[in-house]
Amino acid sequence: MSAPTVTSVTVASPAARAGLAVGDELLTLNGHEPRDVIDFQRLSDASDLSVLVRRAGAPLGRLVRVDKAAGEPLGVEVSSAVFDRIRTCDNHCAFCFIYQLPKGMRRSLYLKDDDYRLSFLYGNFTTLTRFTELDAERILTERLGPLFVSIHATDPELRARMLRNPKGATSLRWLQVLLDGGIEVHGQIVVCPGVNDGAALEDTLAGILDRYPGLASVGAVPLGVSRYSDEHEMRPHTQDEARRVLDTIDEWQRLFRRALGHRMVFAADEYYLLAQRDLPRAGHYEGFPQHENGIGMARAFVDSFARPAAGGPGGVRHGFFSSVDAAPADGYRAPRVEVAPAGRDTRPVTVLTGTYGARVLGPLLASHPRDDVELRAVPNDFFGGNIGVAGLLTGEDVARALAEVPDASRCLVPDACLNEGRFLDGLTLADLPRQVEVVPSEGGSLRVALDGTSFRPGCPA
Numbered sequence: 027m028s029a030p031t032v033t034s035v036t037v038a039s040p041a042a043r044a045g046l047a048v049g050d051e052l053l054t055l056n057g058h059e060p061r062d063v064i065d066f067q068r069l070s071d072a073s074d075l076s077v078l079v080r081r082a083g084a085p086l087g088r089l090v091r092v093d094k095a096a097g098e099p100l101g102v103e104v105s106s107a108v109f110d111r112i113r114t115c116d117n118h119c120a121f122c123f124i125y126q127l128p129k130g131m132r133r134s135l136y137l138k139d140d141d142y143r144l145s146f147l148y149g150n151f152t153t154l155t156r157f158t159e160l161d162a163e164r165i166l167t168e169r170l171g172p173l174f175v176s177i178h179a180t181d182p183e184l185r186a187r188m189l190r191n192p193k194g195a196t197s198l199r200w201l202q203v204l205l206d207g208g209i210e211v212h213g214q215i216v217v218c219p220g221v222n223d224g225a226a227l228e229d230t231l232a233g234i235l236d237r238y239p240g241l242a243s244v245g246a247v248p249l250g251v252s253r254y255s256d257e258h259e260m261r262p263h264t265q266d267e268a269r270r271v272l273d274t275i276d277e278w279q280r281l282f283r284r285a286l287g288h289r290m291v292f293a294a295d296e297y298y299l300l301a302q303r304d305l306p307r308a309g310h311y312e313g314f315p316q317h318e319n320g321i322g323m324a325r326a327f328v329d330s331f332a333r334p335a336a337g338g339p340g341g342v343r344h345g346f347f348s349s350v351d352a353a354p355a356d357g358y359r360a361p362r363v364e365v366a367p368a369g370r371d372t373r374p375v376t377v378l379t380g381t382y383g384a385r386v387l388g389p390l391l392a393s394h395p396r397d398d399v400e401l402r403a404v405p406n407d408f409f410g411g412n413i414g415v416a417g418l419l420t421g422e423d424v425a426r427a428l429a430e431v432p433d434a435s436r437c438l439v440p441d442a443c444l445n446e447g448r449f450l451d452g453l454t455l456a457d458l459p460r461q462v463e464v465v466p467s468e469g470g471s472l473r474v475a476l477d478g479t480s481f482r483p484g485c486p487a
């Protein structure tokens with residue numbers, strides 16, 4: 027167990043008034059050791075805290091009294107989200123993207139977590155194979171939701187085979203417990219062609235209707251295969267297979283609506299792009315419950331490009347940290363780089379994005395009044411395979427594409443390919459061969475950028 031370590035102190039906050047400083051370890055709050063930032067948040071919500079603080083280099087802690095009102099933020103950020111050990115995953119899924127990463131990336135990217143706390147905090151999916159009675163008790167008592175659960179298949183034998191873990195056959199019993207306890211849970215099915223598509227997908231959707239009708243939503247996402255995969259059974263969908271998945275989901279949406287009054291299951295945007303079918307209208311997504319998982323993101327982008335002032339679900343982030351600032355999320359779904367409008371710029375524009383994003387942007391830019399906007403679909407040579415989403419673009423690929431852009435152009439890249447200012451391969455904006463503008467990955471911001479407003483990282487609004 028490590029103690030939360032202060033990484034920043036807000037000016038004039040209760041923590042600042044009590045003399046807390048960067049580097050301080052907060053060993054206990056009112057006598058309790060926080061296990062994670064969920065505990066930390068709950069404990070620090072109290073009025074008049076007594077904090078056992080160990081200053082850097084000091085062998086022992088000393089008690090510090092913090093005067094504050096109940097519910098008033100303490101005013102510190104701490105170094106990590108979990109102070110005991112992150113629960114790692116005991117599955118060995120053939121479709122796992124972590125096994126498809128090349129060697130030598132930063133360590134945090136290889137962390138296979140299966141920890142309900144990271145599901146609550148960041149929207150990570152958990153299979154519940156390491157879930158316990160105590161976890162269920164805590165979630166129900168502290169009302170820790172929404173949570174995000176990997177389903178993949180409801181047939182016990184198939185699920186255990188997909189997770190390569192016998193516990194996969196039984197761990198969805200915990201999903202039942204969470205739903206019975208009134209916790210909001212969203213599910214996900216990674217559809218692997220030849221494994222859990224076709225009749226198996228029908229069976230899974232029937233299983234959801236039968237056993238887990240209380241789920242808030244289920245996203246069906248296509249298998250991503252990088253060139254580093256050595257799983258021969260794993261392959262991308264063909265166009266026909268993508269169409270069949272969409273047909274199955276259409277049919278089941280009708281059934282779910284009739285039985286439950288909502289569509290329940292939604293196909294990832296990639297399916298529509300691969301199948302070359304029109305994106306559904308915004309109303310189809312029933313509030314975009316899985317926008318951040320690439321479900322409805324393309325529709326939301328198109329609509330907010332057409333009507334920037336109308337806003338939209340762009341930028342919606344799942345999890346507790348969508349509303350509360352606390353620990354940084356290194357290795358998880360970290361906050362994207364902050365950008366803000368910074369002035370007028372009327373140079374020609376080159377928009378760089380992933381190959382899937384380019385299919386969405388192509389028609390939008392073609393119908394835009396400016397005739398000096400160029401779209402560059404950046405192939406993902408780093409990962410190869412069928413990886414085409416902007417969120418997995420690396421600095422190396424962006425740098426290669428930038429080399430071909432005329433010097434006089436402004437270059438725009440989506441913020442989805444950066445996590446806390448870093449590309450997945452560890453490069454930063456400063457490592458690119460020329461300056462680029464990072465634009466929030468939603469249509470309205472791109473429209474504003476094309477209308478001449480430039481964006482700069484970290485600029486005050």
Ligand code: SF4
Pocket residue numbers: 115116117118119121122123124138139140153189
């Ligand atoms: S459960 Fe998730 S992290 Fe674990 S092996 Fe499967 S895909 Fe990878």
